[in-house]
């Protein structure tokens with residue numbers, strides 16, 4: 001079992017990712033760290049995390065408060081509530097958890113402490129803007145040596161963006177943090193829109209979750225009603241939903257479902273409201289005459305996915 005720390009902004013698809021992690025015996029979820037993102041209101045995001053943990057009977061897992069704003073620039077609403085609702089869970093109220101946020105340390109201090117002292121080192125998973133991880137790097141620049149493995153959802157390589165022509169919400173919400181983290185030397189896997197959009201869950205799949213004989217399935221069904229409608233009205237899709245945040249965990253749990261490419265990447269940090277702010281600039285030239293990426297470049301992008309395999313595995317875990 002690998003200990004895992006999840007930085008998240010729950011979030012409808014974050015909830016599915018959390019439930020997937022909790023249902024996976026390979027993972028020992030030790031902490032949930034809140035980062036602003038789908039909402040600016042981190043107290044609401046923390047309550048959502050607590051309530052989802054309670055739904056799964058895991059009120060023992062601590063929730064820590066993390067970044068409330070981007071690392072160096074002001075927060076701008078990029079439209080998170082349109083996809084997640086003003087409460088982050090599409091208006092579905094879960095029973096209120098009896099647990100409360102752990103205020104003994106901040107999320108960022110917790111990440112640094114865990115990376116310094118845990119054996120084996122925790123897997124770092126980020127389902128939100130990368131602010132918590134960037135702040136942890138500021139506190140401990142050796143973080144990538146201590147905690148080498150980072151799995152994150154964010155960005156796009158060649159697919160259209162979701163908050164700009166080529167920009168994705170998690171990266172665009174804090175491009176300076178993303179630039180810091182992606183150049184830090186973590187062994188990184190990036191669930192970018194190329195593969196999360198390709199992993200589209202059709203309405204029939206979502207209906208099969210509604211009928212699961214546990215609390216998680218019906219909750220996912222209810223909250224994804226909002227998400228599905230948002231993709232229909234704002235995104236122009238007809239039914240179903242993309243699989244953003246859960247893909248981050250699937251990359252760890254079922255690597256054989258994906259084909260990875262290692263490419264150098266930089267992040268556009270031009271000033272808001274530049275149309276290119278938050279774009280990942282992925283150098284895919286890689287032809288026979290261009291040099292391979294230097295060994296210090298450890299950022300991997302899955303580009304192909306076995307969609308049927310994803311659905312089968314996800315359903316078996318959520319069941």
Ligand code: BDR
Pocket residue numbers: 011012013014038080083127128153162168169170244245
């Ligand atoms: C990302 O943005 C959030 O709205 C989702 O939860 C996901 O992390 C997708 O761009």
